Each structure stands twice: as structure tokens, then as C-alpha cells.
Amino acid sequence: MDLSDFSSLSTSDQVDPFTSDPVNQRQIYHHTIGLKRGTESGQLAGWRDGYQTGLKQGATISSELGYYEGFARSWISIMENNLIKCASHERKLSITKSLLDLCMTFPNRSSSIKQDDDVQGKLTKIRLKYRQACSMFSGVTSESRTTSISRFPGPSWNDSEPTLENSKPTDIYF
Template sequence: MDVDLGDLVDLEQQFYDIGYKEGVNHGREHGLIEGRMLGKEKGFEIWEELGFYLGFAAVWLQILRSQSDSESRSVGHISHLLELIRAFPMHNPSKDHELNDFDIIGSLNRIRGRYKAVCASLGVKPRLISSNLQSKAADNEAPSLPDISQEDQESTNKPRVWSFMEAAKKAGTDGLSF
């Protein structure tokens, strides 16, 4: 019986090579599946944000036009925001050769900046956190209430919407309510 000792010496390397090839194939398959799932999730988050900006701009543009204030600075900012949103690709730019060099992050940052400019020109506080992050934050922690002293309240001459100290007194048990 002839046994090639060279094959026995190389046996460990052969098993390693077979395992490596199977691992690469398995990783490629599962990486593709995982990448598509992550891409869909992140794509949805981006379009949710852009949809918010689009709806915000459309509503405010309609309000300003109904007030016959169509020549204001806000209308210009809103029009530019709408142009930026319309220019954002609605498909995967890596498959399209002319959009292959499109900077998605840069474009998204320009849209966010224009949104902030629109909010500043309208005197509206911008919502800068996506709804997914807001809902997760709301689940994890209770909302904090501002602690306004009586002196601060009297100096602003604004009616109190939420009387924090009165609610704590009503709760009993040293300000804790269950």
C-alpha cells in the first residue's frame, strides 16, 4: 500500500482552504442579505426625513401664498428647499453612471441647512431629530419639565402652562407619584 506522505502533511492546509472558501461564500451571501436590509432601513429613514421637509415646505408655501406674501425671503428659502429635494435621486445612484458621483450625504446636509434657514426666516423652531429617534428616546426616558422659578415666571409675564411645583404638591408622598 502506497501512501503519499506529502498529502498527509498538507492535510491541515487542505481543510483550512476548503473551510475558507465555504466561509467566503457564506459571508458573501449573508452580507448581501444583511446589506439590503440595512440599505432599506436607512433609505426609509432618509426618505422619511425628506418627506417631512417636503410637507413642511409645501404647507408653509401655501400659507405664505394665501397671505399674498409671495415676495418674502421665506418664499425664496422654501423654493430653494423644494428644488434641492426634487434634485435628490429617487433610485440607487450607484447603478446609474451619470449619478455615480452624486454626493448623497452632502446633498442631504444642504437640504438640512436650507430647512434651518426656512425655519429661521419663519420664526419656527426646527425639528432636527428624526421620528425614529424621537420615539426611541420617548420610550427610554420620561420627558423633562423645565423648572421655572416664580421670579422668572413673573418677569416674563406669560401665563404658566404647566405648574410644576403645584403638580408635585398634589402628588403627595414627598413629591413622588406612582
């Protein structure tokens, strides 16, 4: 018999010896069921891990932004009350107000983030503006943020880890 004898058969006439065997059909069936269940389980576990990671990262970023905002508000208050007078007073005030404006325009709700928003880019601009503001004031370094936070530790995320046992993606509120 020649291979050309089989080429004349249509696809409906050809019989696959692997799918016609009942043992192989059962194996394919169980493989399909396992794949479906594994995919569903993996998606749920991935959603939970992603949610918890998002909570931690969001808390870290909001803490950082809160620090920058407090820094800016404090220095603006000091400069507007004329407690510090120097030649570059207006420039310092302008840069510090610019830092505060950047902090205030940063999206703080998931609903306020637009599709084309570059959140990481905005955060980078805020960090750079903070460094610029720190360089304007003598005795203030951008590294002072980490030392001041480590001296006054707040509540740890490990103490009050959010549980996701009964939550669904629609239950998330920001």
C-alpha cells in the same frame, strides 16, 4: 554540508518536506475548502445585513425628505395665498421654494444616482436649508420635526421586517 550546496538546485528540484507529506496535504486541502466555504458564507451574510441596513436607512432618509417637502409645500401654499403678509415675504418664499427644489432634485431611485453624485452632501444642504427656513418663520424650530414625528408614530420597521430568504442581488427593486 554547506548552504551553498542547495543554492545550485533549481526550484523544481527542491522538495518541500511539508507539502510532500500526505497528512499535510490533506490538512492544506481541508483548510482551502474551509476558507472557500467560509468566504462564500460571509459574503452572503454580509450582503443580507447590508441589504437590511440599507432598507432601514433608506426609509429613514425618505421619511425625513418627505417631512421637509411637506413643510415647504405647506408654507409655500400659505404664502402664495397671501395668508401671511410681512416685510420679508419674498425672502421667505424664495428660501422655502429653494428648499422644495432641493428636495425634488434629491435622487429617489438607485438608477438616478450618478457615479459622481454626493448624496450625503445633498442631504446636508437640504437640512441646512430647512434650518434656514425655520429661522425665517417665528415659532417654528428645527427641533419641531422630532417632536411632531414622535407624537404620530407610523408603522415600525420591526413589525414588517423584509425577509431575504429567497432573494438575490438581482431581485432588488427601488
